[in-house]
Amino acid sequence: MTVVLCTDKLVKRFGGLLATDNVDLTVEEGEIHAVIGPNGAGKSTLINQLCGNLQPNEGRIFMGGSDVTMTAPAERVRRGLGRTFQITSLLGESTVRQNLSIAFQARLGNTMRILDAFSKHREVWQETDTMLAQSPLAHRADIKAENLSHGERKQLELLMALAGKPKVLLLDEPMAGLGHTESRDMVETLKALRGAVSMLLVEHDMDAVAAMADRVSVLVYGRIIMTGTMKEVRESAAVREAYLGEDIE
Ligand code: ADP
Ligand code: MG
Numbered sequence: 001m002t003v004v005l006c007t008d009k010l011v012k013r014f015g016g017l018l019a020t021d022n023v024d025l026t027v028e029e030g031e032i033h034a035v036i037g038p039n040g041a042g043k044s045t046l047i048n049q050l051c052g053n054l055q056p057n058e059g060r061i062f063m064g065g066s067d068v069t070m071t072a073p074a075e076r077v078r079r080g081l082g083r084t085f086q087i088t089s090l091l092g093e094s095t096v097r098q099n100l101s102i103a104f105q106a107r108l109g110n111t112m113r114i115l116d117a118f119s120k121h122r123e124v125w126q127e128t129d130t131m132l133a134q135s136p137l138a139h140r141a142d143i144k145a146e147n148l149s150h151g152e153r154k155q156l157e158l159l160m161a162l163a164g165k166p167k168v169l170l171l172d173e174p175m176a177g178l179g180h181t182e183s184r185d186m187v188e189t190l191k192a193l194r195g196a197v198s199m200l201l202v203e204h205d206m207d208a209v210a211a212m213a214d215r216v217s218v219l220v221y222g223r224i225i226m227t228g229t230m231k232e233v234r235e236s237a238a239v240r241e242a243y244l245g246e247d248i249e
Helices: 043-051 073-078 096-108 114-133 150-163 180-193 206-212 230-235 239-243
Strands: 005-014 017-028 032-036 058-063 081-083 166-173 198-202 215-220 223-228
Touching: 005 043, 005 198, 017 032, 017 043, 017 058, 017 150, 017 198, 032 043, 043 081, 043 166, 043 198, 058 198, 073 081, 096 114, 096 150, 096 180, 114 150, 150 166, 150 180, 180 206, 215 230, 215 239, 223 230, 223 239
Parallel strands: 032 198, 032 215, 081 166, 166 198
Antiparallel strands: 005 017, 005 058, 215 223
């Protein structure tokens, strides 16, 4: 198995609080790896260190064998790390198609040479339209982003992250705030990407995790107390205890 992303004894402290406690985590090529855990367990803190927005106090982060611990977020993106854009980064006045084209432009780059610019321009729109046509937003291409439903915005954010052609995608609660149908659609979208892109996702929705995760790591007080299949996690007494009555069915 090829490991596309991993951490080695990662530690993050906020004052006296150990938010990440010697975390060893691997994401294998093609897998959907979910991180679950109670509120305040350190899930977002972990994601933020992986994408480079937060610097760990100790430990290492590797992408495809290279140590990226000290690299800037943009460098990690260049090496194949993707993460979903925040909703606020969508241009409300612009259409779905225009928003997505910006993400493709960012990857294909700008050029000052007029002929290159012309062909890049065409490539940007071709890639945009190809991706849109295969997406659940195909019929919403000309709708302004501000008129999308919450679920559609989440889908657009995901498409924008995929436009960067990432090898590993980090998703912090992709189902948050989604209704039943919308989260089912998002699960289907993510499942359809299995194999094409490796994913590390933090998620509260246990049904969603059960429906798509190949492996699940359980984070409690900054520590990974187990990694296994959802079935193994559900059967673990240690996990049940850690959730202290919270429902993990
Ligand atoms: P989760 O995403 O699992 O709910 P977080 O990673 O957001 O957990 O937070 C883990 C712990 O670290 C919490 O106790 C939280 O209050 C604390 N924490 C998170 N970010 C900061 C910060 N920037 N400064 C101080 N404490 C923080
Ligand atoms: Mg969080």
